[in-house]
Amino acid sequence: MKKAITILAIIxxxxxxxxxxxxxxxxxxxxxxxxxxxxxxxxxLEYTSGALANESSATNKTETAxxxxxxxxxxxxxxxxxxxxxxxxxxxxxNNLNVTFTASILNKAKxxxxxLLVFTAGPFDAKANGQTHYVNPxxxxxxxxxxxxxERKGITTVGAPEGVAANTDAGEGSLKSGFGLHFNGTTxxxxxxxxxxVTYTKDPAVDPTDGENLYIANIKMEVVSK
Numbered sequence: 183m184k185k186a187i188t189i190l191a192i193i194x195x196x197x198x199x200x201x202x203x204x205x206x207x208x209x210x211x212x213x214x215x216x217x218x219x220x221x222x223x224x225x226x227l228e229y230t231s232g233a234l235a236n237e238s239s240a241t242n243k244t245e246t247a248x249x250x251x252x253x254x255x256x257x258x259x260x261x262x263x264x265x266x267x268x269x270x271x272x273x274x275x276x277n278n279l280n281v282t283f284t285a286s287i288l289n290k291a292k293x294x295x296x297x298l299l300v301f302t303a304g305p306f307d308a309k310a311n312g313q314t315h316y317v318n319p320x321x322x323x324x325x326x327x328x329x330x331x332x333e334r335k336g337i338t339t340v341g342a343p344e345g346v347a348a349n350t351d352a353g354e355g356s357l358k359s360g361f362g363l364h365f366n367g368t369t370x371x372x373x374x375x376x377x378x379x380v381t382y383t384k385d386p387a388v389d390p391t392d393g394e395n396l397y398i399a400n401i402k403m404e405v406v407s408k
Contacts, residue, residue, distance in 0.1 A: 220292050220293035220294075221247065221289060221290060221291050221292045221293065222247040222248045222249070222250075222291060222293060222295075223247065223248055223287040223288075223289060223291035223293075223297075223365065223370070224242060224245045224246055224247045224248065224287060224288040224289045224291070225242060225248060225285065225286070225287060225288070225299075225403070225405050226240055226241055226242045226245075226285070226286045226287075226288055227240070227241045227242075227256075227283055227284075227285055227378075227401075227402075227403040228240035228241070228283060228284050228285075228286065229269045229281070229283055230282045230283055230284045230377065231281070231282045232271065232279065232280050232281035232282055233269045233270060233271045233272075233281060234270050234271065234272065237269045237270060238267065238269075239267045239268065239269045241256035241257055241403075242256045242288070245288045245289060247289065247291075248297075248405060248407065250407045257402075268398075269281075270396070274306055274308070274317055274382060274384060274385060274388055274397065275384060275385060275386050275387075275388040275390075276384055276386070277384050278381065278382065278383055278384050279380075279381060279382040279384075280379070280380075280381045281379070281380050281381075281401075282377055282378070282379045282380075283301070283377065283378045283379075283380075283401060283403075284374050284376075284377050284378075285299055285301075285374070285375050285376050285377070285378065285403055286372070286373055286374050286375060287334070287337070287370060287372055287373070287375060288372050289370075289372055290369050290370055290371070290372065291336065291337075291365060291369075291370040292336060292365075292367065292368070292369045292370065293365050293367065294365060294366065294367045295364075295365045295407055296341070296342055296343050296362060296363070296364050296365070296407065296408040297342075297343070297362065297363045297365070297405055297406065297407055297408065298343045298345070298346075298360060298361075298362050298363075298405075298406045298408055299324070299360050299361055299362075299363065299375070299376070299403060299404070299405055300324075300346055300358055300359075300360035300403070300404045300406070301322065301324045301358060301359055301360055301378040301401070301402065301403050301404075302322070302352050302356050302357070302358040302400075302401070302402045302403075302404070303319040303322040303356060303357050303358070303378075303380040303399070303401055304319070304354075304355070304356045304399050304400040304401070304402070305317055305318040305319065305354070305355035305356065305399060306382070306388075306397045306398065306399040307397060307398055307399070308385075308388045308389070308397040309388070309389040310385075310387040310388055310389055311387075311389065312389065315385075315387065315388060315389075316355050317382060317383075317385045317388060317397075317399075318355035318356075318357075318382075319355075319356070319357045319380050319381065319382055319399075320381045320382055320383045321348070321349055321357070321379070321380065321381045322348065322349055322350075322357035322358060322359050322378070322379075322380050323348040323349070323359050323378070323379045323380075324345070324346070324348070324359035324360050324361050324376060324377070324378045325361075325376055325377050325378075325379070326339055326345075326361040326363075326375065326376040327374050327375050327376050327377075330363075330375060330376075333371060333373055333374075334370050334371055334373060334375065335368050335369065335370055335371050336365055336366055336367065336368035336369055336370035336371075337363050337364065337365055337366070337370055337375060338363075338364050338366055339361070339362065339363065339364065340364060341364045341366075342361070342362030342363050342364040343362035343408045344362060345359075345360050345361040345362050346358055346359050346360035346361075347359065357380075359378070361376055362408070363375060378401070378403070380401065382399075
């Protein structure tokens with residue numbers, strides 16, 4: 183009898199183990215992944231106002247996107263941007279100058295990245311009494327587009343790099359100013375991101391030119407990813 187009871191007990195334990203195993207499960211997993219391709223912005227600096235009638239000039243005519251691994255230059259004499267043209271302003275010996283430029287992105291950029299845009303206004307390389315004479319900028323002020331987020335969608339100043347104050351000394355008579363931009367991952371709308379305004383005070387001491395070799399002042403925008 184004891185053997186029978188022992189055998190029944192063993193059968194009950196084994197049966198319980200079998201039934202418990204029926205409740206176990208296997209999990210089979212296959213992962214999906216997606217590569218979201220971003221688009222770097224293509225920046226442009228363009229003359230807006232303050233020069234003589236019908237003047238026009240803009241950099242980056244080919245709409246080349248920013249490349250953090252490679253330096254690029256757009257402007258007069260640069261082979262990759264030969265459509266650039268000088269902008270003629272009024273006679274600096276008789277007129278105060280007030281000139282504005284617009285910084286824009288040209289494409290539907292999409293990325294999470296920060297940029298610092300620094301604008302520099304250089305002096306006119308002139309002459310007075312036959313000697314070298316520089317006419318320095320009086321003011322230089324960069325202003326971010328106040329409607330940036332609503333108009334550009336994917337660009338904001340929130341979380342952007344710290345800008346450069348207006349009229350900051352850039353050395354050799356130049357002044358600079360700038361602002362930071364944060365691209366937040368939303369697809370952008372092309373258009374203005376800000377402006378750069380420069381003034382020069384008239385200087386009666388400046389010698390006349392010969393009508394061909396005019397005095398030159400360089401306006402630059404430097405874009406750096408941060």
